Amino acid sequence: MTQPAAPRSASTSHPPATSVRADAAPRLAARGLVHRFGETTALAGVDVDLVDGGSLAVMGPSGSGKSTLLHVLAGILVPTAGVVALGGREVQSLSEKERSLLRRRRYGFVFQFGQLLSELSALENVALPAMLTGSSRAQAEEAARQWLGALGLAGTESRRPGELSGGQAQRVAVARALVTRPEVVFADEPTGSLDQATGHDVMRLLVESTRAVGAALVVVTHDAQVAAWCDARIDMLDGRVVAAGAVPGSGVGPRPGELEAIRATAVPR
Numbered sequence: 001m002t003q004p005a006a007p008r009s010a011s012t013s014h015p016p017a018t019s020v021r022a023d024a025a026p027r028l029a030a031r032g033l034v035h036r037f038g039e040t041t042a043l044a045g046v047d048v049d050l051v052d053g054g055s056l057a058v059m060g061p062s063g064s065g066k067s068t069l070l071h072v073l074a075g076i077l078v079p080t081a082g083v084v085a086l087g088g089r090e091v092q093s094l095s096e097k098e099r100s101l102l103r104r105r106r107y108g109f110v111f112q113f114g115q116l117l118s119e120l121s122a123l124e125n126v127a128l129p130a131m132l133t134g135s136s137r138a139q140a141e142e143a144a145r146q147w148l149g150a151l152g153l154a155g156t157e158s159r160r161p162g163e164l165s166g167g168q169a170q171r172v173a174v175a176r177a178l179v180t181r182p183e184v185v186f187a188d189e190p191t192g193s194l195d196q197a198t199g200h201d202v203m204r205l206l207v208e209s210t211r212a213v214g215a216a217l218v219v220v221t222h223d224a225q226v227a228a229w230c231d232a233r234i235d236m237l238d239g240r241v242v243a244a245g246a247v248p249g250s251g252v253g254p255r256p257g258e259l260e261a262i263r264a265t266a267v268p269r
């Protein structure tokens with residue numbers, strides 16, 4: 001087992017920040033990422049490796065480039081320079097349509113405000129991505145029902161987002177992100193709208209269930225306690241990684257029975 005080390009300061013020649021397991025080939029690898037918005041350089045040369053089952057927190061002050069990094073890694077933005085490779089295949093040269101398909105089929109997303117569709121039930125919100133990637137309605141709804149159960153939401157299937165608490169809505173968002181068995185999950189301030197206890201509950205489920213399906217996770221957060229749930233963390237400033245390292249003693253593991261329920265869940269890739 002990898003022994004966690006204290007975060008270390010990064011030099012200009014530091015190795016890529018990685019979501020731990022130095023021996024594993026990265027699922028998503030980024031090298032030399034630069035992104036400019038006009039005169040503003042949001043990313044000034046960032047290297048990142050995300051490994052299967054690993055989790056990486058991205059921290060830093062407002063304007064340091066965290067969201068831009070997430071958007072470039074996820075293929076929402078095309079970098080001005082640098083390379084992003086998923087499973088060894090470069091993605092930044094794909095067409096807009098191909099990147100859109102990639103995001104739908106191989107990535108999951110969790111945002112600060114779950115962005116659930118208000119007119120759909122919790123079950124329909126979770127089933128929708130599975131249907132969009134080719135599952136029948138019956139298959140998708142069965143997978144959605146299992147995910148909702150695994151995340152402690154049995155009984156909420158028919159409720160609309162407006163009838164859920166903030167924590168329940170974010171857990172539905174986690175289920176929706178994972179129902180397609182993505183390879184990488186991107187979360188931007190996933191607990192930003194929640195109180196601390198509820199936020200920890202959501203982070204625990206997000207980290208453990210992402211790990212259980214073998215996906216890589218990247219979490220943008222302002223909150224060091226949220227980052228502490230991840231295996232590793234990078235700190236950004238002015239578009240650069242200024243510190244990178246493993247997070248000591250991260251996570252406390254799932255509650256009894258929870259991981260089994262999660263493992264038994266989800267539609268095949």
Ligand SMILES: Nc1ncnc2c1ncn2[C@@H]1O[C@H](COP(=O)(O)OP(=O)(O)OP(=O)(O)O)[C@@H](O)[C@H]1O
Binds near residue numbers: 060061066067
């Ligand atoms: N669409 C855009 N157009 C122009 N400049 C942008 C755009 N998006 C971000 N920027 C600029 O790029 C830099 C990095 O922004 P980014 O949103 O990535 O930072 P952040 O660390 O995520 O900030 P926050 O914590 O406030 O969300 C900032 O200077 C920001 O003003």
